[in-house]
Amino acid sequence: MLNREVRQMRELFTDAGLVATRDLRIEARSRVLLNQVAPFALLVLVLFGFALDADQRTLRTFAPGLFWVTVLLAALLAVQRSASIEHADDAHTGLRLSGMAAASVFLGKAAAVFIQLMVLEVLLAIGIVVLYGSELDNPVLLAVTAVAAAVGVATTGTLYGALASGLGARDTLLPILLLPVLAPVLIGATRSFDDALGAAAVDGWAWLGLLAVFGLVATVLGALAYGAMIED
Amino acid sequence: MSVVELRGAVALLGRFPALAGIDLSVEAGQTVLVQGPNGAGKTTLLRLCAGLLRPTAGEVVVLGHDLTAERRAVRRRVALLGHSTGLYGDLTVAENISFWARAAGLSGADSESRASAAAELMGLDRRLLSRTVNVLSAGQRRRTSIAALAVRRPELWLLDEPHAGLDQAGRNAVDSLISEAVGAGATVLVSSHELERVRSLSPRVVTVAAGMVVADSSSRASGTERDVEQGGAPDA
Numbered sequence: 001m002l003n004r005e006v007r008q009m010r011e012l013f014t015d016a017g018l019v020a021t022r023d024l025r026i027e028a029r030s031r032v033l034l035n036q037v038a039p040f041a042l043l044v045l046v047l048f049g050f051a052l053d054a055d056q057r058t059l060r061t062f063a064p065g066l067f068w069v070t071v072l073l074a075a076l077l078a079v080q081r082s083a084s085i086e087h088a089d090d091a092h093t094g095l096r097l098s099g100m101a102a103a104s105v106f107l108g109k110a111a112a113v114f115i116q117l118m119v120l121e122v123l124l125a126i127g128i129v130v131l132y133g134s135e136l137d138n139p140v141l142l143a144v145t146a147v148a149a150a151v152g153v154a155t156t157g158t159l160y161g162a163l164a165s166g167l168g169a170r171d172t173l174l175p176i177l178l179l180p181v182l183a184p185v186l187i188g189a190t191r192s193f194d195d196a197l198g199a200a201a202v203d204g205w206a207w208l209g210l211l212a213v214f215g216l217v218a219t220v221l222g223a224l225a226y227g228a229m230i231e232d
Numbered sequence: 233m234s235v236v237e238l239r240g241a242v243a244l245l246g247r248f249p250a251l252a253g254i255d256l257s258v259e260a261g262q263t264v265l266v267q268g269p270n271g272a273g274k275t276t277l278l279r280l281c282a283g284l285l286r287p288t289a290g291e292v293v294v295l296g297h298d299l300t301a302e303r304r305a306v307r308r309r310v311a312l313l314g315h316s317t318g319l320y321g322d323l324t325v326a327e328n329i330s331f332w333a334r335a336a337g338l339s340g341a342d343s344e345s346r347a348s349a350a351a352e353l354m355g356l357d358r359r360l361l362s363r364t365v366n367v368l369s370a371g372q373r374r375r376t377s378i379a380a381l382a383v384r385r386p387e388l389w390l391l392d393e394p395h396a397g398l399d400q401a402g403r404n405a406v407d408s409l410i411s412e413a414v415g416a417g418a419t420v421l422v423s424s425h426e427l428e429r430v431r432s433l434s435p436r437v438v439t440v441a442a443g444m445v446v447a448d449s450s451s452r453a454s455g456t457e458r459d460v461e462q463g464g465a466p467d468a
Contacts, residue, residue: 099308
């Protein structure tokens, strides 16, 4: 019995790795993240700077919030791209017929989005240091927050991307569905970054706990619910 | 032994009954041509047999599994060639075939050898294997799609217009594939408008119209079949 469960777990993660590798290979070849999503995100940072009249003190104060709003906007593009990979030529029907567990597909796609978000967050972190003059008070808290928030955004985004695709209006519907659900991530990550960047006196580690719980719940729920989302 | 057994199967697409109480039994190792006018329900029939649709009423048993409750159990054992290719445009032909082999649970060595055999069967030469699907012609994509299915060596093939968009060599490759599959013990349901071509492979012809089987050459109900071929049946 135990051997069977171990084999199933191994198969789950092997298949997830296969899907993640495929999505990342497609991304590396199409360069949508580097050529479109990343420039868009950096542009948003610059526009926020213009909107706040390039006042360095104001920018430093609001940098955490601006950073995470930008991440969420860019994440919408990454999630839409991830969902469209499966629907471009009806490949999702092949996945359903492959016998691969839906949880594997979910974990693989979420992992690929997570890696892309991490790349994006590194670029944006450099962006707020250069453009807004932010300083790293607590790099460990900053890094762990970035990872925890990316897990929440990637898993929730992958699930809602599949849901919106199933409803047949993914490009327009996804932001309306996804952004309200990601509000806790925005709040928690911003507060945690407030601490990590020295922008406000808050306990960033406590907010990190919220992000960790959100990420865990989103991963488990996503793995359980994804199968229903990709069925007709 | 029946590989496909449908009794009074109904499938709704929205509120529209694409299949309106269909009866069909297909034995292991048979090749069956499913014909009928556009909108007759041929594609829906194949998708139902693949476990992609849930029957609204009636009974559908495929490879020993009742699809009302066990749709996922048959999927890995079935290959469905639809109107789309199901390929990833930014991956190469070799990467696509290899991915679908691995997705079907084949190990690395098995998947590579089967991928090579399937590519060869479909006439995909070494030069094509390294090209991304985006730059291929429609016919080359179709061949790649069929090769990606062939690596799985399914027990039941469901082919929807498999010759569409292929040149003569491609059509011959599809015929070889069907012959090889049946020779290996697989069962094949082919929906096609190329009646003469498929009839040479399939001694049994089932005619579908308005979501029902209106003729089956195995039961000698050929009078209705002629009417349908001449366009007498309603276009569902």
